[in-house]
Amino acid sequence: MIIMPVKEGENIERALKKFTRKYERTGVLKELRRRQYFTKPSIAKREAMQHAIYVEHMYRDDE
DSSP states (O other): OOOOOOOTTOOHHHHHHHHHHHHHHHTHHHHHHHTTSOOOHHHHHHHHHHHHHHHHHHHHHHO
């Protein structure tokens, strides 16, 4: 559970913005989307390897 202390007289928009940032940093929504369907470990490993290759190519192209 996320606890957001709001100071006396603090702007509600500012408090909501702080809450939104804190919520995104926890990764709750990302975890929820990841758990919506099952991914076999072999497929997850393959996707991670493909992403690593992609990132490596991106860094090599910059040099």
